[in-house]
Each structure stands twice: as structure tokens, then as C-alpha cells.
Amino acid sequence: MNILLTGATGFLGQYLVKYFSKHFSTVYVLTRKDTELSESQFSHFGNVVLLKGDITHFDVLTIDENKRSKILSQIDIVVHAAALYDLKASYSDCFLQNVVGTQNILHLLKSMSRLKAFYAISTIAVGDPTTYFLDENTLPARSIFEDSYSATKYQAEQLIRENLSKKFVTRIIRPGIIIGDSSGSKMPKTDGPYYFLEAIKKHIGLIKKLPFIPLSFNPKAKIPLIPVDHCARFIDLLISRDKFENQIKTYHLISNDLPNLKEFLADVKIKFGLKAEFIPFKKNKIHDSILKIAGIPKEVLPFMFSKLSYDKSSTLEDLPEIEESTYSDFKKILFQ
Amino acid sequence: MKTILSLAFAQDYNNFDEEIDFFGETYRVIQYSTNFDVELTEGLIKKYDGLCDVICLSGIPQKIKFKKGHFLHPDTLRLKSVARHTPIVDGQIIKDVYIPYALRRFAIKTPQFFNNKKIGFYSAALQISFVEPLCEMGNEIVMADPFFLMKLPFNLHSPKTLERFIKTLAPVLRSMKVQKKHVPDFDNKSMFKNRALIEFLSCNVLVGNEANINFLNLSHLKGKSLVIDILSPQFEEKLRLAQVKEVMVCLPQLSIYPKINYSILEGIIQIKKGSGVFVNQDDVIKLVEEIKFSPEVKSIQVKTDEVTKFSFVIHPLSKSYLFKHPLLRPIKKYSKPFEKIAEDVAAYSPGFYYGKIGGIVSEKNGNKVEGLIYTVTETPKKLLEANPDAIYSKIIKLCEKAYDAGSQIMGLGAYTKIVGDAGVTIDRLSPIPVTTGNSLSAASTLWAARLAVLKLGFVVQDESMMKGTVMVVGATGSIGAVSAKILALTWKKIIIVAPRAYKLIELKEEILKINPLAKIEVSTDADNYSHECDLIITTTSGAGKSILDIMKVKPGCVICDVSRPFDIKEEDAIRRPDVLVIASGEVTLPGNVEFTIDLGLEGNIVYACLAETALLAMEGKFESFTLSRNINYEKVIEIDRLAGEHGVRLSQIMGHSGFITDAEFDLCREHAILKLKRIAN
Missing domain, CATH: 3.40.50.720 (NAD(P)-binding Rossmann-like Domain)
Known part of the structure; x- marks a missing residue:
């Protein structure tokens, strides 16, 4: 063949x-x-x-x-x-x-x-x-x-x-x-959940100071x-x-057994040693611009609100x- | 193989890559829908410039030509000038040449489509080739350009104002991007409706092209007629869901190549012409002549429980009928002295809605049909005396009423179809098709004649062939010729009689074409052969002149007198009790038919001409089936077939004065047997 x-x-x-x-x-x-x-x-x-x-x-x-x-x-x-x-x-x-x-x-x-x-x-x-x-x-x-x-x-x-x-x-x-690769080799380009992790890594100093982390997302969205x-x-x-x-x-x-965003963020917290909670908010313009500053493209957003x-x-x-x-x-x- | 790249600018998901055979050659047509994305369209043109044989753009705003100057959107200019190697076409030349031609042709052939209807253009500027021919017809025109292009609350009503509008706003239009979101919502359900939209939606006929309408919310099209350049199967399905009444397609012949549009067609012409030379109007004229393109109406029917409506015009059969009107009924007893004056006064009144016939259900497709009966107030005498124009205008007003009431075809009853040119003028000016019902009248008369012959029982029937002789007197007339042709199929021998011999010979040849085995005799005098005939059909315009000596007729013969006034006088008929004289056959409609009115017939029996109108409604064949005094052989055969399928049956045989009962048949048969015995002795 x-x-x-x-x-x-x-x-x-x-x-x-x-x-x-x-x-x-x-x-x-x-x-x-x-x-x-x-x-x-x-x-x-x-x-x-x-x-x-x-x-x-x-x-x-x-x-x-x-x-x-x-x-x-x-x-x-x-x-x-x-x-x-x-x-x-x-x-x-x-x-x-x-x-x-x-x-x-x-x-x-x-x-x-x-x-x-x-x-x-x-x-x-x-x-x-x-x-x-x-x-x-x-x-x-x-x-x-x-x-x-x-x-x-x-x-x-x-x-x-x-x-x-x-x-x-x-x-x-x-x-x-x-x-x-599940065996551990690196992801060749930033994409999907990596956008997220990169953004947190970049602004970790600021994030650690926050009492809570407001974020617009649907906690039940499956990744x-x-x-x-x-x-x-x-x-x-x-x-x-x-x-x-x-x-x-x-x-x-x-x-x-895919994680939903809530579970995923719980793992993020453990990884970065964050104490503050992620508080889900409804989609709004301010958060869109915050995401922009954090370097997450707005095209990722629909995945954060997916009900599928x-x-x-x-x-x-x-x-x-x-x-x-x-x-x-x-x-x-x-x-x- | 030649490769055609088609870019559908105004479509979203219509991509394909197919090999299409078009007039003997195969082309690879690759289409991409670019969904109003100028960058993408430009990118694709650049990418494939030189790699294909022609690039066809569709759905881009076209050049708007005026008497002085033109307007061209910069995006169009930009896209059309991107390619350096491959020719770009956009179907404009075909539209410029073909659409006005097609529309005019269509309007002449099918005047009902536009008669007295308000015509609305989504955007006249974008369909400039439609504007001139439609404005010439003198209908009320609404051009929704200001609303369509800029959401402005007014409409334009003439090509002149359109020109001024486009010229004034040219700088603004130029700077506007061609985008989907610029198009306003045509289903404005909000409380504050746009004035322009209200006016536009009051139009009966809307004109658009697929590219413009495709992305609108289509629910406003419910019950409307649509004029469109081309109809793809996908779009037809959308229109069906939107419950559009009918669609006039300018280029229906292309539906056998569902993927081809005007622009691809122009691309094919371009390829045939070869590179270096551009397509011009002459090429298109040649193509149109060669392929015989012509427009066509598609009725988009939704299978629902809705009742199809037809209308029918009647009139009082005599002065005394006038007193059947509910308002006059109380004084009917004392009406005699007032009849003359009532007849005169009534003639001044306009026609009105009289009642309806409900519950008609087709046996073929289960379609429910309802008849609206309108009446004019003239008695036969008044109808014949009056100026035809006055009667036309009365009936046309009734046609308009019927159209508003939702009926889709109009039948002319009794004397209303004799007035003037027998329906032709009325049909030309009516918003719905008109029929006289004469085809079924002719068919049902022949049914009646055959049934009468079989009931008397002097002719043997072998399968469908009648082993006897039939004579048609007045055979070269319209009804006579049709009857002769039909009877020649089922009778063993036929004798055709008419005063002019040369016409008879022509008719004989025509009959032989239809049935080469027919046995035909020709004569100019009915009396030469009348002694051997079992059935005689008389259909002359002798107006009472004696054309047949009834004393010479064979005993047991049936004479079917189709002429009005009758050829056989009642006193003549009484002289031969052994001969049966019949006048016509009346029919019943299928279903549990309910009448709210008295048509002057018993039970659910109706006039054959009314039944023809109902039949056409059951079949969904809304066309001017029978018009003028001539009737056509093919139409009679067709209506005969439809009657059989839908369940319209012969119910009664009419004589000179009312129905002929079975007792009368028996009596006639006894007389005939006696007389035959006497002759034998």
C-alpha cells in the first residue's frame, strides 16, 4: 500500500x-x-x-x-x-x-x-x-x-x-x-492553552500581587x-x-477526561504557586483589552466561552x- | 482542457471545482466564494493570474450607465484591473444585451405577470439593465436604492431621479466599501418602520439579482412575485422556504448547468474568442440567437393545506334572474312589471362578489380548491348591446378584486366570454390569467354525445372504437375542426360537412396526419349522408338557417347541437321523436362541493367552463388556457386528460330545454325501433 x-x-x-x-x-x-x-x-x-x-x-x-x-x-x-x-x-x-x-x-x-x-x-x-x-x-x-x-x-x-x-x-x-508530545518535547509554537501560560509567566510578578484574578471565561468550557x-x-x-x-x-x-477551564486554571494555580482565585466574569470590553495587553489574541476567546x-x-x-x-x-x- | 476561475464575490459557501460540458466542450470551472472580501478576491486574482484561461467575477457592483456618463465603484475597477495576463469578465455585457431583450419578450408573452402591479427594485442602480424595459411598461415603480445603499427613508420612482441620486451621491458611494453589513434589514419588525421599507414592501413584484438578495432575510418575500436574473437550485430552495409565490427567471436555460452564471457564460465566450480580443455585444447577440434563450416563470409551490382559489364571472341569464339578488328577492312575486326597468338600471351597477363554491378536492393530488363567483349585472341582451369596452372594464375590475382576494385564475362564464374579442383584451389587462373555459365545454359536449349514443344503444362499441358513422356539420369552424379531429380517433367513419370544399380537403389532410387510418368522407351538403349517420354534430354559424333536414336523418340518431343559437329548432326536433337532440354536457366537480349560491343548475352540477377554471386551479396551471373564439385540438385533449385525472365527470346531458332524463332516452329508443321496423317492412 x-x-x-x-x-x-x-x-x-x-x-x-x-x-x-x-x-x-x-x-x-x-x-x-x-x-x-x-x-x-x-x-x-x-x-x-x-x-x-x-x-x-x-x-x-x-x-x-x-x-x-x-x-x-x-x-x-x-x-x-x-x-x-x-x-x-x-x-x-x-x-x-x-x-x-x-x-x-x-x-x-x-x-x-x-x-x-x-x-x-x-x-x-x-x-x-x-x-x-x-x-x-x-x-x-x-x-x-x-x-x-x-x-x-x-x-x-x-x-x-x-x-x-x-x-x-x-x-x-x-x-x-x-x-x-506527551513524552515531553517542546511545543514548536505558541498556541491554544500555551497563550495563556505564556501570558501568566510574563506577568507573574503583577498577578501574584492581586487579591483575586478577574477573568472573563466560562468555567465549564471544555478544552x-x-x-x-x-x-x-x-x-x-x-x-x-x-x-x-x-x-x-x-x-x-x-x-x-478533558479538563474544563475551572479545572485547568486550578492546575495553573498550582503550577505558578498562585494563591488568588480566578473569578469568572461575563464577556466584556475591558477584559478584551486586558487580554490584549497580556498578549492573548482575541481569537482565543470563543474557546473560553465554548459550551460545546x-x-x-x-x-x-x-x-x-x-x-x-x-x-x-x-x-x-x-x-x- | 480550459480552466475557468470563478470568484463569487457576494456568496459565502459556494465553492466547487468541476468539469462542465457546455456546448460540446469541457471546461474545468473552479469557483471560490469570497464573501465580500476585496483583499481575498484580489489575492486570488493575483495568485492565479496567468495560470488559468479566464477569470470570471460575479457579484461585484457593476458599471451603472446613464445617458450621460456612468458610475463605477472603485473596488470594481480595482479588481478588474489586477490581472496582467488573464482576461477578466464579469457578465456585464451579457446582462446589458440579454436582460432587456428577455424582459420585453416576457412582458409581451405573459402580460398578467406585470399588469397593474407595483414593481419594486431592491437596488435599481445595481440592476440597471432591468430598469429601462420595466419602466417602459408604465407600471408604478419603486426603487429602494436610497434605503438599500444608505438606509435613507425614501424611495425613487423614475430612472431620472435615480440618475440624479447616483450622481449626487457618487463621492459617498465611491468611498463606501462593498460590504454585507451595509445592507439594511428588509424585515424590519420594529415599531418604527422605515417609510421607504413600508412602501417597498407594498410592491407585488420585486426585482433583484441573486447576489443582492441572497444574504437578505428572505421572509419579506412571502407571497410575492420575484424577477431574478438567474436561479440556482440552492437559492430556489431558499425561496421555497420563504414561500415566494413565483419567480421569473431571465435565463432558466442555465439551470441545466446549475453552476454556470452570467459571468462564467461570458468567460466561456471569451475563451472561444481567444485571447487578445474582448467579448462584445455582437457575440452575445449571436449566442442568444443560437441557443434561443428565453425567460420563464417558476411557480414555487409549498405543499400546504392552503386552499387554491379561482374566480369565475357570471351574469343573470334573464331579466327575472335579477330578482334572485337578496335585496330584490322580497319583491320577486311582483317583479313582472319592473323587469324591463330593473334590467336597464342594473346595467349601471358595477360587478360584485356573488358567492363561493367550496370543498372541491382533486382526486389526483388532493389539492383543495375554492371558487369565488363574481357577477356582472347585465342580462345577455344588455351584454350584446353594450360597448365591449364598458364590459371589459367591468370584468377587469372584477379580476383585480379576485386578485386581491387571492385567486389565481379567472374564468369567463356564459355570455361574458362572447363579448368583444372573447377574453383576449381582458387577459391582456388583468392581473391574473383568464380563460374562457371553452376547451372543456367542447370536451364535455363530446362526452355527452358519446354517452347519448351509448345510452340509445344503436352503435356497437368495440374497445374504445365506435362502430358507427359520425358527421360533423360545420367542420371547418374552430369547434367543428377540433371535434372532427377527436372523433376521427374513436369512430369508424367520419363525414365532414362544410360549405367550402377547399377547406374541407385541408381539414381531411390534417385529420389524416393525426390518425392515418381514419375513414373520412367529405361533403358540402349534410343531407347527402345524413341517412347513414349515428351521430351528427352541428356547429355552424348559420344563425337559424336550416342546414340539415331533420326528416332525412336515420332513426335512432343523436344530434348534438353545439351552435348558439341552435341549428335545430325545437319545433323541428319534436317532429322526430325517434331522434335525440342534445345541446351540451354539464359536469360535476370532485369532492364534497358546497354552494353558497344558486347557479341555475341542480345539485353539484356546474358549467363545463367553470369546471375548466377549477381544473386549472387544481393542476396549478395558472395560464390563459383558452382564449378568443378559436379552440385548439391539443388544449382540448389536454383538458380532457386533466379532467379524467382530477375527477371532473360528465353528469347530465342537456337538451334544448333542460336535462334529458332516462325516461326520455327510453321513449326515443322505442320510437326509433318502431320506425326501423317499419322501414324494414
């Missing part, structure tokens, strides 16, 4: 390559420039083949036509993990990578004669934070987005759902907020976390177990191991 992976140089992609190279005869990896750097990055795997291409290009693969059709006819599985994940990125950039990129990949799939399954990495952020439940099997109707990332990922998932094919099965993976290595392992497991039967399946990859809980029924069915990934086991990596 051969697999094509997009976004292999990304955070999740690097882990995916590791798993895939063990289980697939050839792992095709899409890179924008076949520079020596990326070659050296994958050279030690042996069965990883670099393909020059760009998901924003209409034809994706910018290689010789004969070679292109030959390679495309050999691919059994496509994992589309390329995306621009940056809560601060501009809408145009997000649109180009997430929507245009996905549409071009969907078009590319049509020329793969042997394709069995298309794995698209979506995100849990497609859920509407003002509703209470995110179902696995559907994409909720939604029109208001606080950040470009979720808006464009939403459109991308919509495109995938509109373009189901009878020739291959489609699997939509919605991972939660991907945090660092859907998953360590990157768990996420990659689960995706690999799902692919290896796939019987290519149901035309479409969606999986929510989030860890077990997440359906995991089909994930549990096909992937009982997801129970093993628990917050209490990996929270140490957040609070190193």
Missing part, C-alpha cells in the same frame, strides 16, 4: 510520516520546494519519496505529466494534513491554504485510479461554540466565525462533504487542540486537547483498521484506544 501525505513538514505531519513509514511500502510526501533541507528531513526513513508540488496550485503536483500520472495511479490512501493553523493569520492566507488547497486536493483525487480512502484532517473548531453538542456525523450549520482558521476549515470540511465519491471512502478526522503523538498514532491506527466500507465517517480525536461537548461514539467504536489518552497523564507537559 502506498500513501500520499500533504503537510508532512507540519507539526502533526512530522509525526504522521514516522508512523506511516513503518506501515506503508511508499510514503509520498508533498513539498513546496524540493530543497536539500526537506530531503535531509526525510532521508533517514528510506521509503519516503518527495514530490514537488503545492496545494494552492490547480494541479497540485508540478512535475512531469507522465511521472505524475504514473505516481497518481499507485496511490491507495491520501492523508490531507496540510493547513494553515494560525489564529492570527489573515483571512486571505487561511483561505488560500485551507479552502483552495482542499479543493485542489479533491480535484487531484479524481485522477487516482487505485485510491481506497481519503483522510482529511479537519478540526474540532468547526463546531459552533454557542451550541451544546458537536455531532460526529454532521457539520453543524454555522455562519459566524471569530477567526479565519475555523472559518476556512469549516468551508474546507463542507467541500469535502459535498464531494463524496463512490470510488473511495472519505474519513474526516477532527482533532482537538493539538499540544506537544479539547490531544497530544500530537497520540493524534498521529490514532490516525495511523484508524487507517490500518479501515475496511473501506462506509462512504463517510468522522472521528473526533480528543483525549479522555463532543460526540465520540464512532471514534470509540473504531478506536477504543482513545480512552488511554487521558489529560491527567499528559498535563505535566503543559506545566513543565
Whole structure:
């Protein structure tokens, strides 16, 4: 079996390559420039083949036509993990990578004669934070987005759902907020809960002096976390177990016994040795500016007020191991 | 394969990447909805400039052309001038050429759509190609531009004021960004309604394009008619939910390519033309001629329990009927001396609502239908004496009343359909389609004739074929020709009679086209063949002149006299008790029909022409089905089929003076048998 992976140089992609190279005869990896750097990055795997291409290009693969059709006819599985994940990125950039990129990949799939399954990495952020439940099997109707990332990922998932094919099965993976390796390596960029921890670290002197810490948040908001290595392992497991039967399946990859914000902040208090309590307030303008001063982008806010809980029924069915990934086991990596 | 990049500026989630076959060529059409994001649109154009064959922009504000000068939004200019290598089109040329053409064509063909209706433009400036043809029709126009663009509390009412408005505000408009949030809410439910909005929402026909309306709250469209450039399946679904009454689509032919819009179409023309040359108006004219585009009305029906309404106009059948009016009923006993004066006085009164027929339920689709009966006050004599224009205006006023009451089609009863040009003028000026009901009248008469023949029992029926001979006198007339064509399908032999031989030969050829096996005889004199006929249909305009010697007719023959006044006089008919003379067939409507009024018929029997109107309402076919004095073979066949499906049945056979009872049939049969025996001896 051969697999094509997009976004292999990304955070999740690097882990995916590791798993895939063990289980697939050839792992095709899409890179924008076949520079020596990326070659050296994958050279030690042996069965990883670099393909020059760009998901924003209409034809994706910018290689010789004969070679292109030959390679495309050999691919059994496509994992589309390329995306621009940056809560601060501009809408145009997000649109180009997430929507245009996905549409071009969907078009590319049509020329793969042997394709069995298309794995698209979506995100849990497609859920509407003002509703209470995110179902696995559907994409909720939604029109208001606080950040470009979720808006464009939403459109991308919509495109995938509109373009189901009878020739291959489609699997939509919605991972939660991907945090660092559970074995302890560092998070490559500030994101999600890290924004928070960074801000507190920066202003720790001031915060320690406060009698209480006023903060606008919903104490019951769940933080859907998953360590990157768990996420990659689960995706690999799902692919290896796939019987290519149901035309479409969606999986929510989030860890077990997730903390809500109150529990998370309790852990923060322990980590920084704070005595003052976090007092939840309603969303208001003053707090927005305080967050700004603290360096937390306002795009994080919807996650702090999310009411969502997440359906995991089909994930549990096909992937009982997801129970093993628990917050209490990996929270140490957040609070190193 | 050529690649088309389509950027839908005013849409949010309509992205696709598909290969579309269009007139023999395959194009890869890639569309992205940029949701009013100028940066994104510009970014995408820059990114794919030179990488595709044409870039189609849709939903951007277009050039607003006036007699002197034009207005172009800077964003449009900016977007259109970004690309250096790939041509950019925005569908404007097609809209400029095609929309006025389509609207005018449509208005001539379907005048009811615009008759006496107030037309509202969401933004006339953004749909400038619609403005001129619609203003030419002389309807009341409301242009909500000030409200739509700037939330100002007034509307514009003529192209001139629109020009002045845009020119005056050009600097402001230029500095405004094209954004969704600038568009006001058209469902202002607050207490302090915007004056402009109230006026706009009082319009019956609203004109917009998909890009403009798509992001509005659509609930204000309930029950309205909409004129729109193009209708995508998604938008049609939205309109259905909003309970829009009907939509006139300028370019419905594109719905077979649901992904193509004006701009992509222009892009295709651009590709065909090749790079370096730009699309011009001539190319569009050529395309329109080639493909025969034409507009179309789509009625967006919601399946509800709501009752469909139709209307029907009647008139008092004689002077004494005038005293059936509730106000005059008490003096009916003493009415004789007042009849003449009542007839004269009544003619001055306008028409009024008389009553209704409820409880009609279709057997085919269960549609509930209700008939509103209106009446004019003229007796037949007055109707024929009066100036047709006066009668037209009375009936048109009733049509307007009926339209306000929610009815969707109007039927003309009895003599009201004979006045003037038989409904054509009324239909042209009425807000709802008008039908005379003659198609079903013709069909039901033929049903009656067939039933009468079968009841007498002198003709053998083999499957559906009648083993006998039928004669049509006056066969080259409108009803005669239709009857002859239909009867030729079911009778073994047919004789067509008319005074002009050359017309008969033409008719014979036409019948043979429909049924090549028909056995047809041609004659200019009815008496030559009348002795061998089992059924004679007379439909002449002889006005009482004798066209048939009843004494020569075969015993047991049925004569169906369709002409008014009758061809066969009552005293002639009495001379031959062995011959049955019938006049027409009346029908019953399906369902538990309730009358609040007396139509002069028994039980739930109604006139066939009323039944045709009800049938069209049951089928949801709101069109001017039968008009003028000519009736059409296809229409009669169609209404016959509809009647069968919906459950409109023949109930009674009418003779010269009322229904023909079974006893009369028996009597006639006995006489005929006696006479035949006498001849045999």
C-alpha cells in the first residue's frame, strides 16, 4: 500500500510520516520546494519519496505529466494534513491554504485510479461554540466565525462533504487542540492553552500581587486537547483498521477526561504557586483589552466561552484506544 | 482542457471545482466564494493570474450607465484591473444585451405577470439593465436604492431621479466599501418602520439579482412575485422556504448547468474568442440567437393545506334572474312589471362578489380548491348591446378584486366570454390569467354525445372504437375542426360537412396526419349522408338557417347541437321523436362541493367552463388556457386528460330545454325501433 501525505513538514505531519513509514511500502510526501533541507528531513526513513508540488496550485503536483500520472495511479490512501493553523493569520492566507488547497486536493483525487480512502484532517473548531453538542456525523450549520482558521476549515470540511465519491471512502478526522508530545518535547509554537501560560509567566510578578484574578471565561468550557503523538498514532491506527466500507465517517480525536477551564486554571494555580482565585466574569470590553495587553489574541476567546461537548461514539467504536489518552497523564507537559 | 476561475464575490459557501460540458466542450470551472472580501478576491486574482484561461467575477457592483456618463465603484475597477495576463469578465455585457431583450419578450408573452402591479427594485442602480424595459411598461415603480445603499427613508420612482441620486451621491458611494453589513434589514419588525421599507414592501413584484438578495432575510418575500436574473437550485430552495409565490427567471436555460452564471457564460465566450480580443455585444447577440434563450416563470409551490382559489364571472341569464339578488328577492312575486326597468338600471351597477363554491378536492393530488363567483349585472341582451369596452372594464375590475382576494385564475362564464374579442383584451389587462373555459365545454359536449349514443344503444362499441358513422356539420369552424379531429380517433367513419370544399380537403389532410387510418368522407351538403349517420354534430354559424333536414336523418340518431343559437329548432326536433337532440354536457366537480349560491343548475352540477377554471386551479396551471373564439385540438385533449385525472365527470346531458332524463332516452329508443321496423317492412 502506498500513501500520499500533504503537510508532512507540519507539526502533526512530522509525526504522521514516522508512523506511516513503518506501515506503508511508499510514503509520498508533498513539498513546496524540493530543497536539500526537506530531503535531509526525510532521508533517514528510506521509503519516503518527495514530490514537488503545492496545494494552492490547480494541479497540485508540478512535475512531469507522465511521472505524475504514473505516481497518481499507485496511490491507495491520501492523508490531507496540510493547513494553515494560525489564529492570527489573515483571512486571505487561511483561505488560500485551507479552502483552495482542499479543493485542489479533491480535484487531484479524481485522477487516482487505485485510491481506497481519503483522510482529511479537519478540526474540532468547526463546531459552533454557542451550541451544546458537536455531532460526529454532521457539520453543524454555522455562519459566524471569530477567526479565519475555523472559518476556512469549516468551508474546507463542507467541500469535502459535498464531494463524496463512490470510488473511495472519505474519513474526516477532527482533532482537538493539538499540544506537544506527551513524552515531553517542546511545543514548536505558541498556541491554544500555551497563550495563556505564556501570558501568566510574563506577568507573574503583577498577578501574584492581586487579591483575586478577574477573568472573563466560562468555567465549564471544555478544552479539547490531544497530544500530537497520540493524534498521529490514532490516525495511523484508524487507517490500518479501515475496511473501506462506509462512504463517510468522522472521528473526533480528543483525549479522555478533558479538563474544563475551572479545572485547568486550578492546575495553573498550582503550577505558578498562585494563591488568588480566578473569578469568572461575563464577556466584556475591558477584559478584551486586558487580554490584549497580556498578549492573548482575541481569537482565543470563543474557546473560553465554548459550551460545546463532543460526540465520540464512532471514534470509540473504531478506536477504543482513545480512552488511554487521558489529560491527567499528559498535563505535566503543559506545566513543565 | 480550459480552466475557468470563478470568484463569487457576494456568496459565502459556494465553492466547487468541476468539469462542465457546455456546448460540446469541457471546461474545468473552479469557483471560490469570497464573501465580500476585496483583499481575498484580489489575492486570488493575483495568485492565479496567468495560470488559468479566464477569470470570471460575479457579484461585484457593476458599471451603472446613464445617458450621460456612468458610475463605477472603485473596488470594481480595482479588481478588474489586477490581472496582467488573464482576461477578466464579469457578465456585464451579457446582462446589458440579454436582460432587456428577455424582459420585453416576457412582458409581451405573459402580460398578467406585470399588469397593474407595483414593481419594486431592491437596488435599481445595481440592476440597471432591468430598469429601462420595466419602466417602459408604465407600471408604478419603486426603487429602494436610497434605503438599500444608505438606509435613507425614501424611495425613487423614475430612472431620472435615480440618475440624479447616483450622481449626487457618487463621492459617498465611491468611498463606501462593498460590504454585507451595509445592507439594511428588509424585515424590519420594529415599531418604527422605515417609510421607504413600508412602501417597498407594498410592491407585488420585486426585482433583484441573486447576489443582492441572497444574504437578505428572505421572509419579506412571502407571497410575492420575484424577477431574478438567474436561479440556482440552492437559492430556489431558499425561496421555497420563504414561500415566494413565483419567480421569473431571465435565463432558466442555465439551470441545466446549475453552476454556470452570467459571468462564467461570458468567460466561456471569451475563451472561444481567444485571447487578445474582448467579448462584445455582437457575440452575445449571436449566442442568444443560437441557443434561443428565453425567460420563464417558476411557480414555487409549498405543499400546504392552503386552499387554491379561482374566480369565475357570471351574469343573470334573464331579466327575472335579477330578482334572485337578496335585496330584490322580497319583491320577486311582483317583479313582472319592473323587469324591463330593473334590467336597464342594473346595467349601471358595477360587478360584485356573488358567492363561493367550496370543498372541491382533486382526486389526483388532493389539492383543495375554492371558487369565488363574481357577477356582472347585465342580462345577455344588455351584454350584446353594450360597448365591449364598458364590459371589459367591468370584468377587469372584477379580476383585480379576485386578485386581491387571492385567486389565481379567472374564468369567463356564459355570455361574458362572447363579448368583444372573447377574453383576449381582458387577459391582456388583468392581473391574473383568464380563460374562457371553452376547451372543456367542447370536451364535455363530446362526452355527452358519446354517452347519448351509448345510452340509445344503436352503435356497437368495440374497445374504445365506435362502430358507427359520425358527421360533423360545420367542420371547418374552430369547434367543428377540433371535434372532427377527436372523433376521427374513436369512430369508424367520419363525414365532414362544410360549405367550402377547399377547406374541407385541408381539414381531411390534417385529420389524416393525426390518425392515418381514419375513414373520412367529405361533403358540402349534410343531407347527402345524413341517412347513414349515428351521430351528427352541428356547429355552424348559420344563425337559424336550416342546414340539415331533420326528416332525412336515420332513426335512432343523436344530434348534438353545439351552435348558439341552435341549428335545430325545437319545433323541428319534436317532429322526430325517434331522434335525440342534445345541446351540451354539464359536469360535476370532485369532492364534497358546497354552494353558497344558486347557479341555475341542480345539485353539484356546474358549467363545463367553470369546471375548466377549477381544473386549472387544481393542476396549478395558472395560464390563459383558452382564449378568443378559436379552440385548439391539443388544449382540448389536454383538458380532457386533466379532467379524467382530477375527477371532473360528465353528469347530465342537456337538451334544448333542460336535462334529458332516462325516461326520455327510453321513449326515443322505442320510437326509433318502431320506425326501423317499419322501414324494414
